[in-house]
Amino acid sequence: MSAYAVTLIIIESLLLLVLLIFFIYKSVKLSHLINEVILLRRNSEKQNQVQRERDDFLAMLVHELRSPLSVMKGASDLMLKDAQNLSKEQIETLLNQIKSSSSGMLNIVNDILDISKLESGKFEIVKVKGNINQILIEESAYYVPMANSKQIKINNNVDEKLPEFEFDPDRVRQVLKNLLSNAVKFTAENGSIELRSELRGDMVTVCVCDTGDGITDDMKHKLFHKFVQLNNHNHTKERGTGLGLVIAKGIVEAHGGNIWIEDNNPKGSKFVFTLPLRQA
Ligand SMILES: Nc1ncnc2c1ncn2[C@@H]1O[C@H](COP(=O)(O)OP(=O)(O)OP(=O)(O)O)[C@@H](O)[C@H]1O
Ligand SMILES: [Mg+2]
Known part of the structure; x- marks a missing residue:
């Protein structure tokens, strides 16, 4: 080349x-x-x-x-x-x-x-030592007239042996008010609501169960986001703002607890929240 x-x-x-x-x-x-x-x-x-x-x-x-x-x-x-x-x-x-x-x-x-x-x-939350059962019973009594108007029964099933512990009573009332008002709002006539308290390990656990339409799995966590509402307003004339569960989550978490939704057996939803018995 x-x-x-x-x-x-x-x-x-x-x-x-x-x-x-x-x-x-x-x-x-x-x-x-x-x-x-x-x-x-x-x-x-x-x-x-x-x-x-x-x-x-x-x-x-x-x-x-x-x-x-x-x-x-x-x-x-x-x-x-x-x-x-x-x-x-x-x-x-x-x-x-x-x-x-x-x-x-x-x-x-x-x-x-x-x-x-x-x-x-x-x-911020202000904790004082108190009896949570007393608050549960007072709040459920407040919703009895609203429930009666829809022939809904509210049953209290509290654990009498729960010890007193520290929590913010006004804020816990606010959580209960939202969960109970939701349960009454979204349950059809002749349904029932159960309010339960018990001790699970170191956590006081409160459940609000209803016989409403329930919540599908994909919506369970989304409901704790701002303004999320389901199209389940056929049982209520009130609409609400879709903020209640977000605030409830904030309050429970500020106490060091958790809040979630489960299916209620055989029908409806179960809102569960926990509060620590002892301070971290
Ligand atoms: N027990 C329940 N059964 C069925 N659906 C529920 C239940 N609780 C809440 N929901 C659904 O979750 C949505 C959000 O609830 P949330 O309490 O945050 O808002 P709201 O009740 O609509 O308004 P607000 O509480 O701000 O007045 C409701 O609009 C409803 O669609
Ligand atoms: Mg609400």
Whole structure:
């Protein structure tokens, strides 16, 4: 082979090498570009989801605050316009409507404040030594009239031997209020609810069982996320804000406990939460 041919082969090989390096460089750049596009898409999907959640929340909030405000306006308008012609009982009914509507609104506002405290890590509990059974019985008694109106029976099955221990009574009441109100709301007429307490190892365990429609496995953990609600509102006229279980989870976890959902046998759901008997 002549020196000329060898030089040509070397030049060709060098050219091929340069071309190869160029393509590798371009394909690396291209894959970077593709990754960036994927990342941008993901971020914008996330932003869209946050925006959608914000819009849903605002729509829900407006809806939830509008009805009690309308009731309050209607009742106060009537009293201002027709005060002389209203009987004492009628005025009392109107005042009660204003009172229950304003407490409903206050509950929503308090829930939103609790969520923002939980999210910013500023949520605090104040523990005192107390008897949890007493709180369970008092809270279940509070829901008896609401349950009676749907012919739902509430049975208490508390472990009398539970020792006193330290917990935040107001916050534990808040957890029970949500679990009991959910059980009454989402259980059909003639159903039943059971409230149970027992000691499992070092944990005091509380169960709220109902004979409602139950919750499918894929939704069990999702219900502890903000604003998640099932389409099971056929047993209730009230909608709620979908914040109750998130707050309940925050309260139980602030005590060092856990909360979860199980199936109730033969029908319905069982909400279980635990609180440590001793301080860590
Ligand atoms: N015992 C239950 N049986 C069936 N579904 C339930 C039960 N408890 C909760 N759920 C479902 O979980 C959703 C979330 O419950 P959560 O208590 O967080 O919100 P809410 O009751 O809708 O509103 P809020 O408690 O904020 O007033 C409910 O809307 C309902 O769809
Ligand atoms: Mg609720």
